[in-house]
Amino acid sequence: MPILATTPTLKISSHELSQIRQLTELKSSSGSHSPSLTTMQESLPDINVAIDACYLSNPLATDLFWKFFNSDVQMDDQLFRRIVEAYPAQNANIAERLAPAIGVDSSRILMANGATEAIQAIIHNYASHLHVNVPTFSPYYEFATPGHQITTFQSHKEDGFALDPVQYVDSVVKSGADAAILISPNNPDGYMIPRGDLNWILDRLSYLRTIVLDESFLHFGLDAPPGVLPSLVSVTEAYPNVSIVKSMSKDFGIAGIRAGYAVMAPDRVKELLDHGYLWNINGMAEYFFLLMTRRNFITEYLGVLREYRGAVSRFTARTANADYVTAYPTSANFQLMELPPGLPADLITTLMLVRHGVYVRNCDDKIGLDGEFIRVAIRTEKENHQIISALEDVISSV
């Protein structure tokens, strides 16, 4: 919507207005995703992004990865050159080595060049009609081909975006879909389906050809026994129509590496390997997956996960009682916030960027969100204070 028409009494400089226009243009040319930080900084060199609160990762885990990588490179000065120069191992070989860390048999694992590749592989091969609950992560409908039918189930802000299992199953059945998509915790609202609800849903939907269960944000919401990575992968053994999709970018803060996987019935993995997905893992991703097999890395990771979840809790405790936004409860490492009436999300996100260098996600393009919403990634303790201050400042000043 036109910014100036909505808020006629804005106090912005002409330079800010020019930046707002440039950002609008950049965003509209990026499809349904925010422009990457690099793309944005190249297009608008005079905007200094101090905090990337679009990026949904655990920053402490990036530090941990960095620590291990640098130490390994120091121990073996040819390591990084080999990573760049040599062909990585094949998909199935990496799956075999990774299997114990994930806790399923390697025959169930399809390694992927980021979770998006796994999503694409599943949707293109094992679904013709997708039932998607909205709002959601857009690749789930973007990767559909013209041959796919898509129907939706709407979750509501009035319920905190909770998924009512009975209504949901009813909606899937009535849609006639052969595939259902569930993200838990869901992006952009952070709602995690309780385990009891999930089992009830999977039981009723066992007739479907495919259920995609995306657990990319599960580490931030699910409690697991000590020493164990939170995961739902074991449900694929009881429900052969379920594919678990997992991104490594969020938990481990390594989006640039493009590392993900899916866990599903062995016959599907075999079929997908036979049709391609052979050499899709790059050298850095292979290094990362082997890191996951090292006990000391996992132990330290679980430590930084605990620490980060503490920061997430303190952030949401502060926003829960905020009067300047409506912050929805979240089981993920981000929070969906609805802006006060009359404040457009594109204006608030732009002013946060221009005035404070804080880059948050404008949710204007999210299908199924009724109102003006932003999604804020929760970062380090220090950054979280700055994010909240910037938000308070911008909202109170317009």
Add this chain to the structure above:
Amino acid sequence: MPILATTPTLKISSHELSQIRQLTELKSSSGSHSPSLTTMQESLPDINVAIDACYLSNPLATDLFWKFFNSDVQMDDQLFRRIVEAYPAQNANIAERLAPAIGVDSSRILMANGATEAIQAIIHNYASHLHVNVPTFSPYYEFATPGHQITTFQSHKEDGFALDPVQYVDSVVKSGADAAILISPNNPDGYMIPRGDLNWILDRLSYLRTIVLDESFLHFGLDAPPGVLPSLVSVTEAYPNVSIVKSMSKDFGIAGIRAGYAVMAPDRVKELLDHGYLWNINGMAEYFFLLMTRRNFITEYLGVLREYRGAVSRFTARTANADYVTAYPTSANFQLMELPPGLPADLITTLMLVRHGVYVRNCDDKIGLDGEFIRVAIRTEKENHQIISALEDVISSV
């Protein structure tokens, strides 16, 4: 075939025999590709691979990449961390920046996670019946789904694996295929289709839905004007059914990065972007593609390409008159060699590895090769001497 039955008087130690068995097992579990160097060294730690002559890259270009990367990292100590942590730009954005370096409009470029992803995308979306000339690079038939039909055109060793244009076009037409696959120079034989033949073929096959023209090895065979990267991408403008496929692994020696692209009609690129292939470029690959847009990198690259092509010529001059193998003429950076009667390729490749640490490609699994063949990657001057010595030694000793 059983090694011992073929050559009853072998002089090999029992330790060598055990290594031969392990290698056979490893190879048979790797499908139609050689196990990666890492996979092999992990499985057989007591084999020391001194020279990887399976790996079809320009090693001088790897050095050059390394030089630029290290210098950039020294100038900007956050560069590598950003590469790992941040989401890379989207496919279309990278294509836009790369377009001037490739010499086509960005609307024609599909960025790919290695050439194999581009091959898979084209075959799965724009072909139902593939006509493949054999021997060839196996993904061209491996990525076919059960719904694809495959027919073949056989090139012959007696002709130096030359592609007769008239016979080839006749074979495509008679096959009823909707898609033809051409690799030039071809892998594994190194035959490059002369430009006149190619134009004649493309004219006659303009009725096909799709022609894949893989130019991954073209830098090693085609001469281009000073300052220009050798390429056939411009043919996509005259022939809208042609898709050029390009791997960066060979020219630039960076297989671990997984960088490739395809150039094709803009409507196909748009369609593929709409169906996925959105975030398939990892941070290191993005860095590499931006390096390709820097004039000084391309200038230095063309220098090391010239130097390497000199080493390739000196290698083939030595093998041309060899009496221990039949070495076929090549326009690529590898050479296909036929072994003397009675010497199985699996034995020779294994003994070269076990006795000399030289890893060459056993071509037993290549469809359409009649005889015992190995494919030898041409490396640095010094390594090439060792490769030839190892080959002479092993063949003369069995």
